[in-house]
Amino acid sequence: MPYNSQFFVFEGIDGSGKTTVSRLVSEALLTKSIPNLWHREPTDSVYGKKIREFLQGKLKLTKEEQIETFIADREYSVNEIILPTLKGGKSIIQDRYYFSTAAYQGRDEEHAAEILYKNEDKGFPEPNRVYFLDLSPEESADRRKSRGGREEVFDEDSEQERIYQNYLAILPESTIFVDATAELEEVVAFCVEDILKSLET
Template identity: 75%
Template sequence: MPASSHFFVFEGIDGSGKTTVSKKVSELLNTKSIPNQWHREPTESVHGLKLREFLKGNTKLSPEEQLKLFLLDREVSVNETILPALKNGKTIVQDRYYFSTAAYQGKDEEHAADILYMNEDKGFPEPNRVYFLDLSPEEALERRNTRGGQKEAFDDEKEQTRIYQNYLAILPESTIFVDATADLEEVVNFCVEDILKLISESH
């Protein structure tokens, strides 16, 4: 990966705000002369679209089918978007990566770790930094209820608690835990400052 390219991943349970935050971080980095591409998983590939339908609660998939589709979609994501961008010296700011798959599809912490290793064994690139938007399952549920809209596949509070525990077990030691209850602008600025510091240290 060229020195000018970096890979930043935003993770969190549903309702933690990672899509909004990662998009705003990407926009702010562009204004600071850090050319980057905002990317998210699941992608718009045929596998990704099937997953989105499932996540919206429109279709049913067994845990095995879910995992298989996530891995297939990630291969498309890595080969068609992430690696080409990194090879061209561009930075990627990404909403969800294989930590999500491990946390959501893992039945428990041990199973989540197995799924993480499965992704690492495929040689998917490791991010330079992971930002975990930290929000308790109770607060996240409250946010999702306020937001309204359709009930999704993992909306149940018990499910979100399992996912949260799995995340804590599998996130890399270098993960930056960000208080997702803080003001949006503060959260975005905090992440951008950390990214700029990391980039300047690597040059």
């Protein structure tokens, strides 16, 4: 049966597994002959590269500069990748979107909401579904320590707590909360099944 192209976004704090889950979901859908593109933000644009330098501590940006750079990267993402892909008949499976910018760059819940509105005012497309891989900040800390690697600017436990609370404040009511501590195969299967239901409507 033919499916309409739709836009699916995966969100979560660091260590929640959203990159791994979203990639596996995309691959599983391809095996079911569902045309889709796995996409992530920040992108590989000049703005996305600037963001990654900031995240790695190589570049200093004020909160306002962070927000402006994320929005510039998102404009590239939407105009060059998301909209053309959807118009071409493929769905998008995306790792992070403007909810991440609001949660990470927001000083508190009120500021996070302001950042969300700023993104919405740009007319960026709304996702058909948002999946939040729900992991407590404490569990996130354990996962981040066990995986090792370079520390990033938001690795402090207090930062992850702030980000988690911001997420809870700004995610849309329709967000699907997924237990990120469940077995990976279960999480992927649940998301694939839910996406298939969405594509049938």
